[in-house]
Amino acid sequence: xxxxxxxxxxxxxxxxxxxxxxxxxxxxxxxxxxxxxxxxxxxxxxxxxxxxxxxxxxxxxxxxxxxxxxxxxxxxxxxxxxxxxxxxxxxxxxxxxxxxxxxxxxxxxxxxxxxxxxxxxxxxxxxxxxxxxxxxxxxxxxxxxxxxxxxxxxxxxxxxxxxxxxxxxxxxxxxxxxxxxxxxxxxxxxxxxxxxxxxxxxxxxxxxxxxxxxxxxxxxxxxxxxxxxxxxxxxxxxxxxxxxxxxxxxxxxxxxxxxxxxxxxxxxxxxxxxxxxxxxxxxxxxxxxxxxxxxxxxxxxxxxxxxxxxxxxxxxxxxxxxxxxxxxxxxxxxxxxxxxxxxxxxxxxxxxxxxxxxxxxxx
Amino acid sequence: xxxxxxxxxxxxxxxxxxxxxxxxxxxxxxxxxxxxxxxxxxxxxxxxxxxxxxxxxxxxxxxxxxxxxxxxxxxxxxxxxxxxxxxxxxxxxxxxxxxxxxxxxxxxxxxxxxxxxxxxxxxxxxxxxxxxxxxxxxxxxxxxxxxxxxxxxxxxxxxxxxxxxxxxxxxxxxxxxxxxxxxxxxxxxxxxxxxxxxxxxxxxxxxxxxxxxxxxxxxxxxxxxxxxxxxxxxxxxxxxxxxxxxxxxxxxxxxxxxxxxxxxxxxxxxxxxxxxxxxxxxxxxxxxxxxxxxxxxxxxxxxxxxxxxxxxxxxxxxxxxxxxxxxxxxxxxxxxxxxxxxxxxxxxxxxxxxxxxxxxxxxxxxxxxxxxxxxxxxxxxxxxxxxxxxxxxxxxxxxxxxxxxxxxxxxxxxxxxxx
Numbered sequence: 001x002x003x004x005x006x007x008x009x010x011x012x013x014x015x016x017x018x019x020x021x022x023x024x025x026x027x028x029x030x031x032x033x034x035x036x037x038x039x040x041x042x043x044x045x046x047x048x049x050x051x052x053x054x055x056x057x058x059x060x061x062x063x064x065x066x067x068x069x070x071x072x073x074x075x076x077x078x079x080x081x082x083x084x085x086x087x088x089x090x091x092x093x094x095x096x097x098x099x100x101x102x103x104x105x106x107x108x109x110x111x112x113x114x115x116x117x118x119x120x121x122x123x124x125x126x127x128x129x130x131x132x133x134x135x136x137x138x139x140x141x142x143x144x145x146x147x148x149x150x151x152x153x154x155x156x157x158x159x160x161x162x163x164x165x166x167x168x169x170x171x172x173x174x175x176x177x178x179x180x181x182x183x184x185x186x187x188x189x190x191x192x193x194x195x196x197x198x199x200x201x202x203x204x205x206x207x208x209x210x211x212x213x214x215x216x217x218x219x220x221x222x223x224x225x226x227x228x229x230x231x232x233x234x235x236x237x238x239x240x241x242x243x244x245x246x247x248x249x250x251x252x253x254x255x256x257x258x259x260x261x262x263x264x265x266x267x268x269x270x271x272x273x274x275x276x277x278x279x280x281x282x283x284x285x286x287x288x289x290x291x292x293x294x295x296x297x298x299x300x301x302x303x304x305x306x307x308x309x310x311x312x313x314x315x316x317x318x319x320x321x322x323x324x325x326x327x328x329x330x331x332x333x334x335x336x337x338x339x340x341x342x343x344x345x346x347x348x349x350x351x352x353x354x355x356x357x358x359x360x361x362x363x
Numbered sequence: 364x365x366x367x368x369x370x371x372x373x374x375x376x377x378x379x380x381x382x383x384x385x386x387x388x389x390x391x392x393x394x395x396x397x398x399x400x401x402x403x404x405x406x407x408x409x410x411x412x413x414x415x416x417x418x419x420x421x422x423x424x425x426x427x428x429x430x431x432x433x434x435x436x437x438x439x440x441x442x443x444x445x446x447x448x449x450x451x452x453x454x455x456x457x458x459x460x461x462x463x464x465x466x467x468x469x470x471x472x473x474x475x476x477x478x479x480x481x482x483x484x485x486x487x488x489x490x491x492x493x494x495x496x497x498x499x500x501x502x503x504x505x506x507x508x509x510x511x512x513x514x515x516x517x518x519x520x521x522x523x524x525x526x527x528x529x530x531x532x533x534x535x536x537x538x539x540x541x542x543x544x545x546x547x548x549x550x551x552x553x554x555x556x557x558x559x560x561x562x563x564x565x566x567x568x569x570x571x572x573x574x575x576x577x578x579x580x581x582x583x584x585x586x587x588x589x590x591x592x593x594x595x596x597x598x599x600x601x602x603x604x605x606x607x608x609x610x611x612x613x614x615x616x617x618x619x620x621x622x623x624x625x626x627x628x629x630x631x632x633x634x635x636x637x638x639x640x641x642x643x644x645x646x647x648x649x650x651x652x653x654x655x656x657x658x659x660x661x662x663x664x665x666x667x668x669x670x671x672x673x674x675x676x677x678x679x680x681x682x683x684x685x686x687x688x689x690x691x692x693x694x695x696x697x698x699x700x701x702x703x704x705x706x707x708x709x710x711x712x713x714x715x716x717x718x719x720x721x722x723x724x725x726x727x728x729x730x731x732x733x734x735x736x737x738x739x740x741x742x743x744x745x746x747x748x749x750x751x752x753x754x755x756x757x758x759x760x761x762x763x764x765x766x767x768x769x770x771x772x773x774x775x776x777x778x779x780x781x782x
Contacts (some may be wrong), residue, residue, distance in 0.1 A: 301515020
């Protein structure tokens with residue numbers, strides 16, 4: 001009897017060794033490659049419970065907050081409803097001017113078109129919802145495409161093309177093939193030093209007056225009061241990105257530089273996907289050559305359009321920057337992804353900015 | 364019995380543990396192998412999106428059609444292979460968006476091999492921020508008559524470290540067929556470039572070897588140069604035992620005659636070294652490149668305003684060595700020089716020299732063209748070194764003084780330090 005117990009005991013020990021071995025082996029395997037970060041995107045947008053009631057009303061549930069930007073990225077005239085969810089009890093922290101998001105943060109961006117921009121009450125159609133989720137200190141991207149009756153949005157990693165129609169603010173009917181990017185396309189813009197990063201929610205771009213209650217309120221203050229951001233001191237001293245289309249509040253130069261920052265600077269910076277071009281368009285950039293002024297193209301090929309310089313002060317027609325913003329041809333169009341239409345108002349702004357740049361021509 | 368169980372447990376344990384290290388696996392086999400056939404294009408895209416590294420993607424024979432594809436790291440150890448560059452073909456005809464056909468970012472230990480990519484609107488194959496990147500038996504091709512609407516670059520590693528391009532073939536690029544940019548440690552060998560504007564370009568790259576290649580029927584064969592304002596200046600480039608011939612094709616770059624772009628490359632160029640430093644060009648066969656068989660130029664030749672626009676930039680090439688090359692050329696310029704600014708400049712200088720009797724009418728433009736712009740006066744301050752036979756002729760074009768002190772004496776450029 002005792003012997004049997006003994007054997008059973010030894011058997012248990014061996015079994016434990018087996019289990020330990022398997023655990024160690026598995027650990028050894030994952031240790032050899034990048035650690036697996038197990039965040040699984042749901043198949044349907046409704047599964048996250050970001051919104052209450054009808055999904056398409058985008059009424060944020062508790063803990064989900066809407067936010068706005070001073071100057072947004074242009075995406076074929078789509079409207080964007082942006083939300084953020086920070087895990088309960090946690091906050092975004094400010095560290096030397098950057099926002100550090102806690103693990104579990106979700107950025108939710110809904111792209112939609114009004115049927116008629118002149119009367120939004122006529123209804124809208126949401127095309128896609130993009131999520132950026134921070135997990136184990138890394139951002140991951142997921143895209144959800146809305147069904148035709150606007151009841152649900154479904155995960156799609158391969159992207160898609162959707163025909164979209166609307167009437168614009170001038171009463172002109174517009175019709176495009178809206179391109180929903182695939183997951184690798186997302187990464188080709190949302191990248192810094194090889195890792196995915198959000199583009200919009202930065203202190204300067206969030207630093208704006210918003211209308212949530214009776215009186216206007218600074219959004220950074222609002223987010224701080226809600227506990228979403230903590231540690232912000234002297235909000236009135238914080239940098240503010242100009243509003244690209246507010247010509248009463250900001251100078252032409254400020255507006256143009258804000259526009260270039262958001263629409264180009266996310267790639268065209270020293271750590272961004274276009275850092276091979278030597279053209280750096282962040283708002284803070286002060287070096288005229290790096291800004292493209294009288295700088296020859298590096299690898300633009302047909303994108304240069306037979307022009308010698310990225311920017312020729314006073315002469316937008318001779319400037320590659322203007323040429324590429326004013327095109328929809330693949331190989332020429334800038335940004336490379338995310339638009340199929342020309343943003344006339346943006347192009348006009350940059351045209352006026354180049355016309356008014358100091359200096360005459362490039363020798 | 365118990366001992367046996369113990370041993371078995373430990374043995375299984377060891378097998379499990381060692382099974383994890385890829386070094387124990389037969390060479391060429393990665394952890395995951397995914398095999399695809401034509402028609403599975405979306406599955407291939409999904410595989411590239413989901414890729415976890417240590418993965419080999421195999422495309423069986425056939426034609427695959429994509430608008431564009433991309434692989435975005437950070438990820439380790441990926442092989443992307445076909446069956447044969449004439450049999451596995453990725454076709455990007457009708458591309459509607461994106462700057463390149465195939466784009467690969469932030470991959471360490473990436474190999475693409477035995478496959479053809481063709482007909483993209485933008486560049487065909489761009490690999491950025493990669494480390495240990497290998498292109499083996501890859502063809503990048505724009506078919507038909509070389510055209511301005513063709514994409515810019517064929518094989519295009521940029522900001523990479525440790526690049527190997529071996530046995531590749533490029534055709535029809537409206538900029539450069541093979542273009543290694545802003546990289547560290549690159550080897551381009553056993554490859555062929557034809558009917559491109561520039562066959563092979565090494566730009567702002569540190570430590571490069573270019574050998575046993577053939578560049579023919581491009582506007583220019585092999586170019587080594589630096590642009591201003593980039594991550595680092597290039598240096599230490601060896602170009603040897605290449606066959607660079609008949610590069611007299613018209614310059615069909617979209618930015619024709621643009622100040623700094625390849626549009627400024629004179630049709631009829633064999634090997635051109637522009638700006639950069641410590642370049643050795645030796646033992647090459649350089650024949651019938653009938654405008655500028657070999658050119659050594661400062662950046663001022665392509666952009667005379669560069670110092671106004673970028674005062675920090677030093678446009679002068681340094682430590683350029685030419686030795687033991689075989690160079691022959693026709694006496695007449697190729698017809699393709701017509702209408703091309705820099706090439707026409709060279710033609711005009713030649714006409715001036717024959718009109719004034721400095722060159723006899725039956726002498727064509729010399730083989731080696733040096734723009735003569737140096738950092739300081741005096742003999743050879745920037746250590747140009749020419750060790751070539753007497754049959755190989757030389758001209759200092761004296762660009763700095765409007766060609767007033769042109770001379771033909773290559774013995775002024777003695778190699779003091781033999782490599």
